[in-house]
Amino acid sequence: MSEKKLLIVDGMALLFRGFFATSFTGNYMLNSKGVPRNGLFGFLNYFTDAIHTFDPSHVICCWDMGSKTFRNEMYDGYKANRSAAPEELIPQFDLAKEMVEAFQVPNIGVVGYEADDCIGTLAKQLQNEYQVIIVSGDQDLLQLVDEQIQVAIMKKGTGNYDVFSNDNFYEKKQLSPKQIIDLKGLMGDSADNYPGIKGVGEKTAIKLLKEFETIDRMLEERSSLTKGMQKKLEQYEEDLTISRKLAEILTEVPLDFSAETAVWKNDHDQIVRYLQEELEFHNTDRWLKKLSKELA
Structure with missing residues (x-):
């Protein structure tokens, strides 16, 4: 160091x-x-x-x-x-x-x-x-x-x-530093006014990232998600994509x-x-x- x-x-x-x-x-x-x-x-x-x-x-x-x-x-x-x-x-x-x-x-x-x-x-x-x-x-x-x-x-x-x-x-x-970007992509940010996936809070977002590591992998393996989460992804995938881009420094x-x-x-x-x-x-x-x- x-x-x-x-x-x-x-x-x-x-x-x-x-x-x-x-x-x-x-x-x-x-x-x-x-x-x-x-x-x-x-x-x-x-x-x-x-x-x-x-x-x-x-x-x-x-x-x-x-x-x-x-x-x-x-x-x-x-x-x-x-x-x-x-x-x-x-x-x-x-x-x-x-x-x-x-x-x-x-x-x-x-x-x-x-x-x-x-x-x-x-x-x-x-x-x-x-x-x-x-x-x-x-x-x-x-x-x-x-x-x-x-x-x-x-x-x-x-x-x-x-x-x-x-x-x-x-x-x-409970995450790596790089996963913070995907965390905010999933959750959105009310202070910065971008949406994420409606209804996904910190607890759910951390659980998803622990299981899939990244949003990309989660999207690739979406068939293993619950029906409710699959529906949310289908409905809010565009919001997820832009939120993730906005979250990245x-x-x-x-x-x-x-x-x-x-x-x-x-x-x-x-x-x-x-x-x-x-x-x-x-x-x-x-x-x-x-x-x-x-x-x-």
């Missing part, structure tokens, strides 16, 4: 999580210019905690670049059930990226692709040279777990992660990236200057203490 450790942060997940953790109170933490900062505050808590916890030598942050991607071209209804981002969150997107730049961490995003696809592409490109750790709240990313790729799912609170690796994956999920996004730009520098002076002067976060010790043991 490589001693070099590369942390890939799902910027969208951390910012949304930080925003909604505080917005329910109505406290958007406006600065002197009236700009909300509550999502940024939460992002900083999660971001610095991830660096403190996983002690990386390199750090990358990935973002969505607009609401439309190639998946919307594949399926009109993809994420169509999602409401627009709260107006208080909108100005915090660009500020979050600026803040990441102040940490001298590269922001990665490609128009037409989701952050997940950039994360998957980078993880697969770099897994031979680095121990890759992906931090997110999105369990879709579990399909990326591989040799030298771990996925740390954020749990309630700060500093609480469920870390998935090749060694513990089957014990935790693309790992060949056209991006040009050098890991040397991601070396974790931990420049306290630059970080403090940005947080205090640009964002008006004056009590920066809470974040710097988490970074104090890191590589200078």
